[in-house]
Amino acid sequence: MILGGFGGGGFGGKSGAPAKASSLTSIGERDFEAEVFRSTEPVLIYFSSQRAGQAGQRTDAEVEGVAQELEGKLKVVKVDIENAPTLVRQLRIQQVPMFMVFAGGRIVDGQAGALTKKALRTMVEPHLPRQAGALKAVEVAELAKRGMISVVDTRDAGAFKRAHIPGATNLPVEEIETRLAELFMLAGQPVLYCRAGDKTKELSARLVEQGTEVGYIEGGFLAWEAEGFPIERG
Template identity: 55%
Template sequence: MPLPQVTEQNFEQEVLATDLPVLVEFGAEWCGPCKMVAPELEALSRELEGKAKVVQVDIDRSPMLARELGVQSVPTFVVFHQGRPAGGKVGALRKAQLKEMVEPFLPRAAGALKPMEVAELLRRGQVVLVDTREAPVFARAHLPGAVNMPLDEIKGRLAELHMLPGAPVLYCRAGDKTRDVAAELAEQGVPVSFLDGGVLDWEASGLPIERPD
């Protein structure tokens, strides 16, 4: 699905006046690297639908805008948050790198913790990771020091969960299942944290995984 094209005429409305963070690609039709990165941008746009906007600006059609923002080469990526530029990068980037630019400005679910935040809390001994996947999956590989408590058992083992020697942080493969459980528990007055992005984002952040010898 093609990305929205923004021009000097509607830039304020589409980028500066929106409540969502916006990733803008400044590119051009003649730009080879822009064509290479297009599928990455489109995939990111689908993933962040409702949380952030991803749009394109053609510098040949909006030269004044490109000059005002100091765009000197294409593709250039700029994140706008609350009507202001909040960061930029130049060159053909992968989806993970583009997402990294936007992530600090995305709305978070209650209890969500990013991998690097969890890693720091682990280092301080303040949390215990709770792997909610099935036992055979846990046995093959899990996050450092994690205990196994399958997802369908969590609600019946809340006392055990809160007797761990640190605040429990739930995790699953992608973070979606533990996000939903954390939301349900919060509604019942039992707030609990979860690893945003799950094992996939943990590994993508270059953090260690424990595997049996």
């Protein structure tokens, strides 16, 4: 379920001083405003109960996994409802576990029930800060239509021949850093893609650090196919 926002403000009641347990921070009502409303990062709030037992431990492990994987991009905090009656009332928490995502000081998503690490990532990823040069497939399609970019397929020649984005140039990922002149000769700003986006994400970050302005497609060729956009073969 998606929850509506509410105004900021301090909370009274009991406090649990922030206690760092690996990548997961436990907070109380008095910490909520500073840790959540004033956070410069998106915040995933995990409401739980001290009486959750083994089921709670399993959920703890899933949340901890997300906190570790997205450290530096997402703040993850845990609130025990026994220590936060005012929050429970104001946020209308009716069951635990309960997850809420705050961004810019307001609620942007909320889901009840035990969630896996994969489900939690799906929940928070739309609200994470994007790397410089990151483009969604729909954005690439529009920019390509306007002739503003040149798409570069960084997969091997065999994969490129089987299927690729129309008009793409094939420069294998392991060769690009020794063939930068070819990127500069393209008609538009280079936008790289690989199969799933992970390799070109790392490569584009490295190239940008070196002064070469490139973009990349989030999710790679798989994201392009998932949108139903046309492909070329041969």
